[in-house]
Amino acid sequence: MRLKRTGIAYSGGVSPVLPEQEMKAAAAREERRRGFDFSQYAAEKMKLMNEALDSAVAMRRPAVIHEAMRYSLLAGGKRIRPMLCISACEFVGGNQSGVVPAACAVEMVNTASLIHDDLPWMDNDDLRRGNPTNxxxxxxxxxxxxxxxxxxxxxxxxxxxxxxxxxxxVVACVDELAKALGVEGMVAGQVVDMKLTGNNANVTLHTLEFVHSHKAGALIEASMVMGAILGGGSHEQVNKLRVFARKIGLLFQVVDDILDMTMSPQEIGKTAGKDLATDKATYPKLLGLKGAREYAKKLCHEAKEELAEFDSDKAAPLLALVEFITSRKS
Structure with a gap:
């Protein structure tokens, strides 16, 4: 059953945060200024990751468990976290060959979290990336x-x-990923999110930021920090990228909340309107749709500022990723 959008119009041709023409113009200016083709860059990294993941989780016995793992892992997706991992490595001067295993690992963890999220006793979703859930x-x-x-x-x-x-x-990366998964990361965010569902009349922005900086943001942060560590980054570089990652981790969730409210299931490839139906605490609910879009633009600007002092050519993929996250439609 399709949920009513309570007076909020949506269109597949318009960015959830900025009007399409504005986003395209901004992206074009950015690419001309930097001479950087993000579409080509993203396609290359996606191809690399899809091949690496396919090879990493090959079919073995027992067949059914490997089929289930591969079903969700290879179902598509934008591979944003692996791309951030590789981009952070290259940003600090590293080579992507040394970071591909970590990039694969963060996508495995992300996929696992989505399988868990979709289960009946969690979000109870039937659709993920346009396909039936695991x-x-x-x-x-x-x-x-x-x-x-x-x-x-x-x-x-x-x-x-x-x-x-x-x-x-390598040990530092294992530590980073473990923290992102546990009570200092995704588990903490998920538990508080569950407690707030149906009970969020007095929720504050601070509480909502806690939920999403842990639930979604922790793995994005770990992806970038792991990439920087494996690339040989300095303490200053790792810390800068950590702050940058925290900004885009929140940005990712704000946009996700906006998409859930403004897009159809066909457009986003998963159940839409679920946040409203389950009375979840979201940024549009707290700030209003306009306020949520303004907050997303603020986070986008703040994330870019974290990289302002670094070499613009090396930062180009990360800056383009910020624009992509801001303007994504699924």
Missing amino acids: HKVFGENIAVHAADSLVAFAFEFIATTTKGVSPER
Whole structure:
């Protein structure tokens, strides 16, 4: 059943944050100024990651669990977190060959979190990336095991396949990813989010930022910090990218909340209007749709400012990713 949009019009041809013409003009100016083709860059990184993930999680016995893992892992998606991981590595002067295992690991963890989120006792979703959710295809028991297996394998994959990097930096990445997953990261955000669902009349911006800086933002932060560590980044560079990642982690969720309110299931590839139906705490609910869009623009600007003092050519992929996250429609 399609949920009513309560007087809010939406259009697939318009960015959820900025009008399409404004976004296209801004993107064109940015690319002309920097001589950087983000579309080509994103396509190259997506191809690299899809091939690496396909190879990493090959079909083995027992077949059903590997089928379930591959079903969600290879279902598509924009590969934003792996792209951030690789871009952060290259930003500090590293080579992408040394960071691909970590980029694969963050996508495995992200996929696992989506499988969990879609389960009946969590968000109870039937659609993900335009396809039936994992538990709808394989059943709830297999879905849980597939997600857990992806998490476990993510750590194994970093530890056993990262080459040309000191053991100390590999251990630092394992620590970063573990914190992003646990009570200092995604678990903390998810638990508070669950507590607020249906009980958010007095929620504050501070509380909402806590939820999303942990639930969604923690893995985005870990992706960039891991890339910077494996690329040989300095303490200053790692810290700058950590702050940058926190800004875009919040930005990602603000845009996600706007999409849920303003787009159709066909446009975003998953159930739309779910936040309203389940009475979740969201940025449009707290700030209004206009206020949420203004907040997204503010976060976009603040994220870019974190990289202002660095070499513009090296920062170009990260700055373009900020624009992409701001203007995404799915």
